[in-house]
Amino acid sequence: MNERGRDFLEIKDLTVEYTSEGQVVHAVNGVSLKLDKGQTLGLVGETGAGKTTIAKSIMRILPPHSSAVKGGEIYFEGRNLQELSELEMHEIRGKKISMIFQDPMTALNPVMRVGEQIAEGVALHEKVSKKEAQERAEQMLEMVGIPKNRYKEYPHQFSGGMKQRVVIAMTLACNPRLLLADEPTTALDVTIQAQVLEMMRNLVKKKDASMILITHDLGVVAEMCDYVAVVYAGEIVEHGDLFSVFDHPSHPYTKGLFGAIPKLNEDKGRLHSIEGLPPDPTNLPQGCYFCPRCPLADESCVSKKPEPVVVGRSHYCRCGKLKKWEANK
Amino acid sequence: MYKYILKRLLWMIPIILAVTIVIFTIMYFVPGDIAKIILGTNASDEAYAALRERLGLNDPYFIRLLNYLKDVFLHFNFGESVVDGTSVTSALISRFPATLILAFTSILMSIAFGIPLGIVAAQHNGKWQDTTSMFIALLGISMPGFWLGLMLVLLFSLHLHWLPSTGIGTWQHWILPVITNGFGGIAATARMARSSVLEVIEADYVTTARAKGVSERNILTRHILPNSMIPVVTSLGGSFGMQMAGTIVIENLFSIPGIGQYTVNAIGSRDYYAVQGSVIMLAIVFSVVMLLVDIIYAYIDPRIKAQFEGQSKKRRVKSGVK
């Protein structure tokens, strides 16, 4: 493991709760992650697994009234983000860490000109004149493939794909070190998806930024990421190098995910799916969260939480049955 | 955009025409003998008949309607009050400013106090600021205008002698009527603003802006406000129109010579021309206000502006294709 000082981003034991209608929702339960500079991490999991919450916690933009960070630290460039003041966070948001949201349709302010929305971010963080901010914004537009004479137009005049590009331009305008992308192409159709992803990859490489890419699409992960972390019920159940995880998925859940992907060269009558449903986050089971749906489960899984087990280079997995399985291989 | 405005202005003409015909017809059929009102109960039957004849009340419906339409639309003359012969047009013009001041200041107060109150409530949803603001709003909506007005007069005029109790003349005369009139408006606007802002506060683009690092203040002014003000503007616009017609209670209480009082008195004494004139004038005011509201929309929300312009753009494209 790397020393703390050289880590770019490290999340330790993050626990986040929501309150909804009087009940406590355990969204994130002891998540730990590391990310190096220039690397892309894919966060994979079902809807509601807690991926977005993790990202929002890094930026500290969780809804203030209904959520609470119950434990853990998030270190970014050596500083614990949880301990910074609002003012200090303002400096970081948009400049050092940026986030792209899922739905481009609603991510842009409908009554503000597109170019201005980009320039707003620039003017905030760089000490430049209005004119320079405008020029920077125009540059960004060009960079994402939008002619700069569309600066003065409004979001409703753009298609979905172009809107997402605007969002990307907005996010990258201040050259952030860390980019959080929350399902950036989910709302786009497949052809545009490929374009946007390619663009993102190029830009990130160009700026030498790090990225956490949240997605439920393993194909996207394969294209874009260096590392993968699988999230289930607010926990990381498997984490490792891309190739290692894809070649040797270890956690039963991960295997289930891969198993559910249809392959072009196979003839399948019916898709595999994982039996059962994700657990109720207000009422999580004792022991392993995946236990109720796991084909390998036994009594020890019910009572004891599994510890991470190393299964490969930079590749670990939380499963109590693993040693046994490895042994049986 | 100018084409749109022109179109709307042109549309006003048939609307006002329709309003004129409708109100004329209503007044024609309303029961009530105006001759008895003017002469009192003690006159002879011949006197009543003679007066009715002189006022032209015996002519058939269409003749009277046509004459009236001619007067109003060709000569811009609303006729003379049947009761005292004064020109309805000049009466309306002289009374218009008073009601306009009341209506206008009420809107200003709604904007100045109601919107901030609603925003504060929405930003602190569920906390004491929210509860307090909504409580104040509840008070404002529940208190009847004349009661509030009288209470203010008793306190500020009778006991403290700070302000005059009735009439117009100096700016001090306007303070109590304006507060009384505006209070209800502040309450309604606050509620409207609160619910609208609550919706917008949850929106993705607000989170995006926050993720960009935009300060809370700028998030409010550039992102939340412009998007949440559309329903508020609608309600204010409609409210202004209602105010122009409905300040009768305040006008009566504070003896302010406005249109509300004029119209209600005219209705009670079946003063046909006065009532018709008032209604037509109000219809015009309302139409203009609604047009202004739409223009404000277009200014706030470019999507709506595009909609308005698109209606004329479409035509251009169509005619371009041969």
Place this chain on the structure above:
Amino acid sequence: MMKKVFALILAAALCLSFGACNSQTDSTGNGGTPDAGRASEVVVGIAADPGTLDPFVASNTGNIATYQTVYEHLLYINGMGGEPQPSIAKSYELESESNGQWVWAFEINEGVKDADGNTYTANDVKWYVDTIKPLGVDANMEYIDEIEVVDDTHFKMHLNASQIGLVELLASSIKGVVRETYEKYGNEFAKNPVTTAHYQVSKYTTGSEIVAEKRDDYWGENVNKALQAKANVDKITFKIITDATQMDIALQNNEVDMIPSVASADLFDFLNEDDLSVKDGFFADDYLRGATLIMFFNNSENNAFANEDLRKACAYAVDTGAIVQNVLGGQGTALCTVGSECFGDFQMDWYDDEYYGRNGVNLDKAKELLTSSGFDTSQEIRIITETDNTIVRVAQIVDSYLRELGLNPKIESYEAALYEEMCADPDAWDIFIGYRGAGDYLANMWRWTFDQEIRDGFTANFVHDEELQGYLKACLDPNSHTPEDMTKFKNLLNDKCYAYGIFAQKMYVLGSKKVTEFVFAENWSIVPGACSYNF
């Protein structure tokens, strides 16, 4: 760009409205200029705006309150049923009477000049009457056949009727307006009339106030002895206050110096509860209102109340004394006939006679009469009223009395315009309760209410009784207007109970401590110029 345009429009609208607001007032500076030293001033609260100050309009609350100050008349009558005092006219007498024509010869003062310096002559009287007659706004004018001009200061008034007080009524309504002046000002006259009166309007803000100032060049100085001609104060401001409670507040607040009448609910703000004396700092006068509240029965053929016993039964069942206590708080008198004692020709000994339920409900007698009338008590009795609060309260009490009698009444209230129509329809009501009155004589009040000639042989409540009509005629004729004749009519009326008198209300006129005496015109409107003050 749009922003700027918008802001400009907004600013312009605001400026316009404020500017227009200020230009509402017309000031021509007509009339007297205040002399050196402090001008004395009095503010009078009035309940409604006259709308216009033109002389050729029907009377309304607003102009009744102001016209005694703004205009002068041929005669002035001091208070209800009071002495006619010569004003513009110097003298008048009946010259001849024949065949339904009465000719009155008038002499007017010489040198009566209006504020413009024009002289008022008999020609102006003729012009005034000729102008106002066809307008139909003053029903009394139909009694004048013509004005015959003899010379500048003499004319003859040809009347076609002669009821008591008629010529005084007419002469006190003919205003001092010079034709030349009126025509010169045209439409402006309605805002700033130029008249022969001692006070001239200097400012009229529609809906808000009318300011009248005393002029120094008044023709009548030492010549016109009528009270109306007096000017005990330099400047009179009539302030329009439309809400009754605000009127009382204004007096308490010293924003006005006198108010014409006070709602009985607020009476005790000004009177001491125990002895009803006036509180310190105020001055009060009271009078018995000429308009009295009467319960009329529908005497038309098809109506149940054509039956005399039924009418009397109802009258015995209603205690008018109790109504006075309950509704007026004791501030009034229960009537003993149709009409109140405030009139000069009322006979005080009439109070000695029995009058149905005046001194208490006589339920036995009422029930007896009800049975003998043969009326089906389950039938609904429609009582109609105007929407006036006092009348409605009285109606409710009458309703409960009639229920005790075993009847089935129902109250319907209508706004003024509809109410008149309903009353004229014999099938629309069974009882109506309303105010009736007159300005000068009880006989005239009876005429307005019971003259069968006005409505084709029927009274307003559909009575046809030739004997009654005969007695009425006797009362109206100035030659036979005696107490005996009055009593004859009253006895028959009471006996038949065509209508049942309820009450006459006591009205308080209040002033600040500046006022030491009130002076009234014939309809109880205050004449501020003639009142006495201590400044």
